[in-house]
Amino acid sequence: MLSLSLTAAIVATLGAYTLYTLLKILYQEYTSPLRNVPGPKSDHWFLGNRQPLFKNFDGQEGLWSAQYGRTVRINTFLGFSQLYTTDSKALQHILSNSYLYQKPAAGRYFLGRVVGPGVLVVEEDVHKKQRKIMNPAFGPAQLRALTEIFVQKSKQLRDVWAARAATSGGVARVNVLPEFSTAALDIIGKAGFNYDFHSLGANSGSIRDELHEAFAKISSTDLNTGALDLLKLEVPLLRRLLPNTTVDNIIVDSQATMRRIGKQLLYESRRKIAEGKSADSTALRDLLSLLVRANMAKDISDAQRLSEEDVLAQVPTFLVAGHETYCLLNSTAATWGLFELATNPQIQTRLRNELLAVDNDNPSMDELNALPYLDCFVRETLRAHAPVPLTFRVATREDIIPLETPYTDRNGTVHETIRPTLVLPILAVNRDPALWGADAHQFLPERWERSPAPSTSIPGLWSQMLTFLGGPRACIGFRFSLVEFKALLFTLVRALEFELAVPAADIGRIAMSIVQQPMVRSDLAAGTQMPILIKPFTQS
Template identity: 45%
Template sequence: MLQPISLTLAALILILVVKHIRYVRTNPLRKFNGPKSGGFLFGNIKDTLLTGYAQEWMKKYGRVFGYAGILGETRFFIADTKAIAHILHQATVYPKPDGVRYNLSQIVGPGVLVVEGEQHKRQRKVMNPAFGNAYIKELTPAFLEKSIQLRDIWAQECISTVDGIYRTDGIEWMAKLTLDIIGSTGFNYSFNSLGSKVESDELQRALGVMMSPNAAMINIVKGNFPLLRLVPTPQEKVMDQARKTMNSIGTGLFAESKEFLRASGEKDNWRSRDMSSLLLRANTSSSIPENQRMTDDEVLAQVPTFFVAGHETTATTMAWTFFALTQHPDIQRKLREELLSLGTEDPSLDELNSLPYLDAVVREVLRLHSPVPFTLRVATKDDILPLRTPVTDAEGNVHDSIPIRKGDMIDIPLLAMNTDPAIWGEDALEFKPERWEKTPAEVSALPGVWGNIMSFLGGARACIGYRFSLAETKSIIYVLLRSFEFELAIPHDDLVSRASIVQRPYLRSDPGAGAKLPILIRPVVNV
């Protein structure tokens, strides 16, 4: 009995191997030179976790080529603006691959960042009111209030030192600040992270575990080898506990919002203005047909999305903002002068948006330090990718389009597009806010949803919370930079960038310590 089964399995494996070899050998990208594979099992996957991989590859191999993925699969590297626009504006044809969705689901669950197709459209339609510009304006005072709380803590820390200079970790404080902000604006809840509440400490540890490079590597492997998802690892036990912590806290917060809605009975004159309340209100609105509303499970699935997307990415953006300003004291001074010229501690969002240099600095940070360095898509049918710039293969043939086959994986290098010298000029890798006074004409071809940069993506899968992130970032900068000067507390070359879901700064001298940004903070004189 066992022999026929063994022969059948062997035959199936042989068929799969032959199909795979045929797939690889008939791939049109074999005609283009690309990076040498690091091995059959993982190919060049480990390279893609290193920030800057895409820029180096583009220099060597151009804008269109293939590189090795899991088990020798070929991934398309596409750095052409027309091709990227084509992909992003056909979200149903080019969804996230299953492995990527698995990876994300281990962090944020089955929320709007993970689901695809009609389910994504339905969730996004319900969530849109909570991220509209009018509502974000109402949140600005909360952004400022929490930032002022941190300002006062830092001021006291400076006073307590002998030389008046406070040495600390910028990432740790930004994580605390943005967690308190998302607690207040997302759930009308005080985590009191700035006050070291135990509950917030647990959530911070949970998020730290889930966003670590080790966790990312485990999720990548299991995302691409589904059978391995059945095999537990020691790291996953820690991750499971982290998810339980985050889900427990988030579920309780959503339950409180739901109970408020039930008890108040004031659907049209609802008093609570946090995002979870707005989401619950929108989901019960008469404007949303019953069959298009989210289930309770779908609503709860947005909790970790709010935590991660509304907390982790802004904390990372602020860390890179501090880094950039410490490297350019002249820019730091110029920005501070503009912020002080406004003459108020509680500006409106319109007033913040009226500051051109603040806007330019935020744009430049997000351009040069995009929190998410790349994204992957998979073709669900055969297609033709149009190219803005024709490419020449190894045989000398010129191509103005690239054939795509169902199942092909595509790497869209967001950070590399943001820093491409052919688009931004020879100074593309320099931090230069003045470039936003007059950007090159080529920049307009980038299909980003904001500022012609790719950091928030574009098309139907563009970041739903980009307005929230921008308003929060500007508010934090406004409060803190008016009161303090910032300096890097370590040599510049000790800082490296590593990517998991987002790219964060690490110490070359102590990579095991996790994401770190040691900075010196001193009060501004005569403020």
């Protein structure tokens, strides 16, 4: 009887809590100032405008701003309101106030169950503490030492493609997306924690170590494929009540492997440092060793040091960030860069001519950064093809966001401020004609030869764009990404020629988890891909 009474009490409590939460959400929506902001109708009764939000990346990402203005109300689940803004003053306010505007809880859960409590997930003082310890590992001096790794792995990829072309009659058709993904994984493995995945090379198919396998399982899985996964994402209580899904089991197994091997890597780094190895030693140049050394420094207090759990969390963080996100990005960005080279022969020729003029097959970071057209090409690729097309923020308390461009609501009232839950449309801002000019949707590396820069009002960390975001939560590894990208292009373009294997109009893009990737419209069943014809370059 007691058990039945207790069960009934628990059910009643949960029911009351659910009803209270629902009424609170409905009240907040009913009184929301966003209700009168102009915007599109829902495309779906349950999903609202989420489907076009994650799919309109083929020149349509700025459609809402063109129709309704720079500040737009869109609809999320069940028609609840969300702010979509390309207003530069609003973006500056949001990105500068990272304690107030944080990643939504659902987003932190989504990413956190893959990487753990690393710098990509944590907020406020914990994020500030982790970032302060990690900053020295991403400085210019450290990246100069890592450039050799970037070039070495780029050469391995070059040789793989050249060999494939040689055995295919001189021209090889390659889906470059997974190939770049493999190269990026090898690079972050070696540069991140002195761990070689051996993914590239003739024997790559037979060498599949545990850490590579664990990460491959997670990265190849859509983390929100089922209804239960979606419910757990949006309703925290259900994460404990609902049974594990297939995705849950994959994540648990892969995380256990990454954690176990991460502990081994962490132990090795500490052992080498304790043995007094020289700071110039190759073994101590990797990001994890630099992080461990900074965390062991005598001039920081115990309160400033990271716990072993915090340090350990950076292993999967480096893997995910270095593999395909806007932080330490490369596989997705490099794929879109090759797309532009393959569809613009004149750009490919000009870039190759500049690179061949360098009398050095092993360029340093400074030599790579001194190449002006390579720099223009990298900037334009990251502007026009930002791998992460959008991100989300939610206000932790009431706030008023200032607007550069006032909006007129449905009642005809003009507003210069707003209080929202927000979408930050990175790609739409990077391609906004109001900021970049009428040619914003054209791929023009030459735009970066102008002075001043094309747009100066975007509050981005790097090059007046939002690709690496801005403010206190901007990408800590953006310099790593840029040098890595330049090393790849330098090595590949000098030796190989690229041509698109399908008509350019057949290439579309789709958001996979948080990254926008290419697909072939006439071959959707094949999944994400970028087919490129590759052949050795012969200098006349």
